[in-house]
Each structure stands twice: as structure tokens, then as C-alpha cells.
Amino acid sequence: MCGIVGVVSNANVNEKLFNGLSNLEYRGYDSVGMCFVKNSKFTIKKGVGKLEEVHKRVDFLKLNGNIGIGHCRWSTHGGVTEKNAHPHVDCKNKISVVHNGIIENYSELKEELIRKGHKFYSQTDTEVIAHLIEENIMGSNIEEATRAALNKIEGSYALGILYADEPSKLVAARNESPLIVGIGKNENFIASDVPSILSYTNKVIYLDDKEIAVLTKNKLKIFGLDGNEKKKKIHTISWNAEAAKKSGYKHFMLKEIFEQPHAIADTLNERIANNHIVFEKEFSLKEDYLKKIDRIVIVACGTSWHAALVGEFMLEELAKIPTEVEYASEFRYRHPLLDKNTLVIAISQSGETADTIAALKEAKKYGVKTLSICNVMGSSITRISDGVIYTRAGPEIGVASTKAFTTQLAVLYLLTILLSKIRKTLNEKQIKDMIEGIRKIPLQLQSVLDEYDEILKCAELYHHKLNSIYLGRGVNFPIALEGALKLKEVSYIHAEGYPAAEMKHGPIALIDKNMPVVFIAPHDIYTYKKVLGNIEEVKARGGIIIVITTEGDKEITKKAKHIIFIPKTLYTLSSILAVVPLQLLAYHIADKLGHNPDLPKNLAKSVTVE
Numbered sequence: 165m166c167g168i169v170g171v172v173s174n175a176n177v178n179e180k181l182f183n184g185l186s187n188l189e190y191r192g193y194d195s196v197g198m199c200f201v202k203n204s205k206f207t208i209k210k211g212v213g214k215l216e217e218v219h220k221r222v223d224f225l226k227l228n229g230n231i232g233i234g235h236c237r238w239s240t241h242g243g244v245t246e247k248n249a250h251p252h253v254d255c256k257n258k259i260s261v262v263h264n265g266i267i268e269n270y271s272e273l274k275e276e277l278i279r280k281g282h283k284f285y286s287q288t289d290t291e292v293i294a295h296l297i298e299e300n301i302m303g304s305n306i307e308e309a310t311r312a313a314l315n316k317i318e319g320s321y322a323l324g325i326l327y328a329d330e331p332s333k334l335v336a337a338r339n340e341s342p343l344i345v346g347i348g349k350n351e352n353f354i355a356s357d358v359p360s361i362l363s364y365t366n367k368v369i370y371l372d373d374k375e376i377a378v379l380t381k382n383k384l385k386i387f388g389l390d391g392n393e394k395k396k397k398i399h400t401i402s403w404n405a406e407a408a409k410k411s412g413y414k415h416f417m418l419k420e421i422f423e424q425p426h427a428i429a430d431t432l433n434e435r436i437a438n439n440h441i442v443f444e445k446e447f448s449l450k451e452d453y454l455k456k457i458d459r460i461v462i463v464a465c466g467t468s469w470h471a472a473l474v475g476e477f478m479l480e481e482l483a484k485i486p487t488e489v490e491y492a493s494e495f496r497y498r499h500p501l502l503d504k505n506t507l508v509i510a511i512s513q514s515g516e517t518a519d520t521i522a523a524l525k526e527a528k529k530y531g532v533k534t535l536s537i538c539n540v541m542g543s544s545i546t547r548i549s550d551g552v553i554y555t556r557a558g559p560e561i562g563v564a565s566t567k568a569f570t571t572q573l574a575v576l577y578l579l580t581i582l583l584s585k586i587r588k589t590l591n592e593k594q595i596k597d598m599i600e601g602i603r604k605i606p607l608q609l610q611s612v613l614d615e616y617d618e619i620l621k622c623a624e625l626y627h628h629k630l631n632s633i634y635l636g637r638g639v640n641f642p643i644a645l646e647g648a649l650k651l652k653e654v655s656y657i658h659a660e661g662y663p664a665a666e667m668k669h670g671p672i673a674l675i676d677k678n679m680p681v682v683f684i685a686p687h688d689i690y691t692y693k694k695v696l697g698n699i700e701e702v703k704a705r706g707g708i709i710i711v712i713t714t715e716g717d718k719e720i721t722k723k724a725k726h727i728i729f730i731p732k733t734l735y736t737l738s739s740i741l742a743v744v745p746l747q748l749l750a751y752h753i754a755d756k757l758g759h760n761p762d763l764p765k766n767l768a769k770s771v772t773v774e
């Protein structure tokens with residue numbers, strides 16, 4: 165998605181703007197641009213391509229000024245061209261705008277503005293904003309003109325705005341697209357997310373919908389669209405800037421895969437006390453209420469949706485609460501049956517996924533309680549839900565989610581223990597075993613990461629295959645989906661995830677000697693034996709069998725071409741261990757094919773438009 169950064173300072177801002185944009189690259193984009201103001205004149209440089217490529221052509225660091233805005237564009241309206249790259253300006257080249265979001269009534273506004281004599285240069289919806297502010301600037305200041313313009317706009321926006329005639333002011337506004345304000349010393353920032361400005365400040369304000377911020381180097385004021393000034397809380401971010409760097413790894417994805425033991429240990433930290441689970445005060449849901457709920461609906465997208473499926477398994481199996489998992493994008497457009505005893509849980513790494521936000525808002529209309537499981541403190545989803553449990557994965561920069569996923573599973577597991585205890589569906593001994601199981605996970609994960617020669621071998625042998633199938637059952641069916649998604653996302657190889665027994669109802673037709681089939685088959689009392697049968701079926705058709713199973717296995721070892729062992733754990737926890745080899749497999753295949761797994765084509769880290 166598009167990324168925005170802006171700085172107003174007492175010194176040249178070019179490097180900060182450049183670094184800010186470079187930290188936003190992970191969001192996925194097709195063009196970049198910057199605008200500086202000096203002596204009440206704009207200098208704008210922009211172009212199609214990655215930041216480094218465009219930088220080679222225009223030399224962003226040659227530009228100077230003590231105030232500037234930058235943008236990386238993920239195109240929605242108008243093709244990928246230099247003209248459509250941001251910033252966009254008004255007719256007089258006095259108002260410069262960068263935007264993330266979609267202006268839904270832009271064609272009506274554009275027609276009206278053209279009738280009034282405005283000349284448009286691009287095909288974007290964004291340019292309308294610059295001309296609309298121009299219409300309103302006469303006799304007023306930039307914040308007033310922006311407010312008047314925004315009152316006519318329908319849709320989502322995060323905006324950075326400069327006005328050449330008021331060269332000390334940086335104006336920002338937000339509606340349904342993420343935007344934060346960073347507070348520095350003799351300088352202030354705006355940005356789409358925290359990591360982009362974390363090297364310069366860890367003090368941030370989260371803008372809410374329909375708010376405008378006016379920043380100078382030493383002052384900051386925030387208003388509503390009604391013009392009334394607002395008092396906002398300043399948050400101190402605990403992530404350090406180092407956590408958002410590659411630290412010697414070739415890619416963020418690899419670094420983040422290797423951070424998982426630590427991320428899970430952090431996610432558990434201080435949440436287990438004796439035989440109890442204790443969430444922080446943001447959890448906010450009371451025991452009386454948790455006893456009464458008779459249904460859980462989980463909404464999420466992509467990898468977070470896969471985590472939700474694992475959660476469904478845990479919550480039904482152990483806490484005995486009927487649970488449904490919905491794609492957030494579908495949930496918002498149907499009329500769900502929710503009553504006061506339904507808890508709606510939203511799972512999101514970023515907390516800014518537009519579909520998940522909309523699904524939560526939809527749920528709230530029914531008066532139900534909502535809980536979010538989220539990685540980004542203060543993000544939109546956490547602010548609109550009644551309760552929050554944070555995953556503590558630290559900044560996840562790689563577009564393909566890895567450590568966010570396993571920490572989501574850890575949180576869902578803790579929540580299941582809490583609910584099982586409150587509702588007395590498990591006895592003290594069972595709770596104790598569950599707690600012991602999760603406590604071992606960080607070390608067990610480390611052992612999976614220490615030995616992955618077989619994964620490297622598979623990546624070497626099969627990176628040129630065009631298709632693959634991932635099969636799992638029960639709690640590991642979502643892991644099959646996640647393994648397939650990881651491969652598709654970063655290596656562009658077509659992959660399908662299926663429940664292993666479902667294979668014979670269709671996908672079996674695809675199996676031949678060119679088809680790698682990855683089975684996720686740890687030992688369990690439910691389905692292990694059945695999966696052995698499914699493995700035979702693939703073998704009989706010549707498929708290449710790769711299996712993830714439990715250490716010490718004797719039976720599968722005889723049937724598979726490649727075996728990857730994970731340590732023995734409780735069945736519900738096997739999913740956390742089993743997904744890691746699949747993440748590594750996807751990563752190494754992408755790397756062998758020469759793709760950058762941190763920036764997969766067409767993908768954005770957080771999808772902030774519908």
C-alpha cells in the first residue's frame with residue numbers, strides 16, 4: 165500500500181525523508197516521489213520504480229529544504245506512470261499533496277473542478293485534493309482550506325500537505341488510512357507507520373479518523389473536521405530502531421523467521437503465573453462476561469485468517485465454545501447473526517487492514533463485545549475493539565508474515581487456556597500440561613531452526629517445480645494453507661493447501677512425478693494413521709513426498725522422500741512448530757529463484773484499501 169512520510173525541522177530534512185521512505189518500502193509500491201519547500205518554492209522529484217532506482221535517476225539527496233513530504237505509491241487510480249506518482253500539485257504549483265487511500269467521489273469532484281477551470285495533470289484521485297484545497301485557500305490558511313476541502317471528500321485518506329506560501333507548516337489528515345505524528349526535538353514528523361521514523365523518535369500520536377494535524381518544527385496542533393482543537397495522548401513506543409533493521413540477515417523474512425523463539429518467549433512473558441493466564445489491563449473483558457459467551461466469531465484476512473482457523477480448533481476442542489472463522493472481507497457484506505453472548509475477535513498483525521477494520525465496525529453495530537489480537541500498539545483495530553491482546557513479535561517488515569503468525573497462535577493458545585479454566589472445561593492437571601507445553605515452545609522452535617539441512621535440500625531440488633500441494637489435517641490443515649500461501653507469496657509458484665483426506669475428492673488428479681506434496685503429519689491420536697494412507701495414495705501416483713512429522717517417527721520415514729522432524733509437543737501446539745520449516749522452504753525457494761522475498765510483486769504489507 166502507499167506509504168507517507170513528512171518532516172518539518174530546523175535542518176535539512178532530505179536524509180530523514182529518504183530514510184523514512186526507505187523504511188516504508190516493505191509496504192509494497194511501484195513509484196516514489198518527494199517534495200521540498202525552499203524560499204516558498206517547491207522542488208518535486210518523482211518516478212516509477214523502487215526508491216534506489218529512482219534515486220539513481222533524480223538524486224533525492226541533492227534536494228534540500230527544512231520541510232518536505234515523501235510518498236511511495238501502490239497504484240489504485242491511474243496506471244503506473246511518472247505523472248501519476250505523488251506528490252500532486254494544484255494549478256498554481258502552491259499546494260502539494262501525498263495520499264494513501266481512495267477518494268470515492270473523486271470523479272464528481274473532478275468534473276466540478278474542471279468546470280471551474282482547474283487543469284488536471286494525472287489520472288489519480290489524489291490530484292482532486294490539491295485542486296479542492298486550492299479552491300478554498302483564498303483568504304484562509306492551509307489548515308482551514310484543507311478542512312473545507314476534506315468536508316467535501318468521501319473515502320479514505322492519510323494525507324501529507326505542503327503550502328508554498330506557508331513554508332513552515334506541514335499539514336496531515338486521516339480518515340480510515342493509518343497515519344501517525346512523531347514528536348522530535350526541534351522537528352516533527354508524519355508517517356504511515358512507526359518503523360519509518362523510529363530512528364528519529366519513539367514519541368507518537370495516533371491520529372483518529374477525521375482529524376487534521378498542523379505541525380511546525382516546534383509546535384503541533386490537532387483539530388477535528390469541525391475545527392475544534394483536540395487533546396491527544398502521546399505514546400512512547402517500546403520497539404527500538406535496531407529491531408526494524410536486517411541485523412546481518414540477507415532479508416527481513418529470514419531474520420523474522422529466526423526471531424520466532426524470542427518473539428514467542430516475549431509473547432508469553434509475564435502472562436503465565438502459576439497455573440493462571442494473566443493478560444494486561446487492555447484485555448478488559450471480565451470473567452463474568454467470559455463465562456456467559458456462547459459463541460465466538462473470528463474475523464481476519466490472509467495469514468491472520470489461517471491463525472484464526474487454528475484458534476477455532478483450540479477453542480472448540482478445549483474451551484468447548486462454538487467458534488466460526490470468517491474472512492473479514494466477506495463478513496462485512498453479509499448480515500451476520502450476532503447476539504450479546506457472541507464475542508467477535510479480530511486478528512491482525514498490522515491492525516490496519518481495511519477489511520478487518522470494516523468487519524469489526526460491522527460487528528460493533530450489533531452491540532457485541534469485540535477483542536483484537538494485534539501486533540501494532542495503538543493501531544486502528546486496537547482502538548476500536550473493546551479489549552486487546554498484543555502479540556509481541558516486534559516490527560514485522562517482511563511482507564510475508566512469519567513471526568506475527570506464530571505469536572498469534574501463542575496468544576490464541578493462552579486465550580484458550582484462560583477460557584477453559586474460567587469455564588471449567590479442563591481440569592487443573594490438563595491446564596498444567598498445556599502451560600508446560602507452551603513454555604517449552606521457544607526452545608523447541610530454536611531446535612527446528614538449528615537443523616534445517618533437509619529444507620535446503622528440498623529448496624535446491626524443487627525450486628524449478630511449477631506447482632505443489634500442501635496437506636494437513638485437524639489443527640494442521642490451516643498450516644497446510646499457510647505453507648502454500650507462503651510459497652505463492654514469495655516464490656510465485658502455484659501451491660494449494662488442502663485437508664489431507666480431501667485430496668482424493670479432486671486434487672489427486674494433479675499428482676504425478678513432477679508434483680511435490682508436503683504433508684504436515686505430526687503424531688497425534690486422531691489422524692496420524694489416516695495421513696499414512698494419504699501418503700500411500702500420493703506415492704502410488706509418483707508424487708514427491710516431503711513430510712513434517714514428530715521426532716522419532718518410524719513409519720512415515722519409510723514412505724517419504726524427505727523427512728523434516730519437529731520436537732514432540734501437544735497436538736494443539738504442533739502447528740506452531742510445523743509452520744517454521746514451511747516458512748524456511750518458501751524463503752529458500754524464493755531466494756534460489758532470485759526473488760526478493762521481502763518485496764513480493766503486487767503485494768502490500770498491510771492492505772489499507774478495500
Ligand code: AGP
Nearest residue numbers: 466467468512513514517564565
Ligand atoms: C501474509 O503473509 C500476508 N502478506 C497477508 O495475507 C496478511 O496476513 C493479510 O493481509 C492480513 O494482514 P494483517 O494481519 O496485518 O491484518
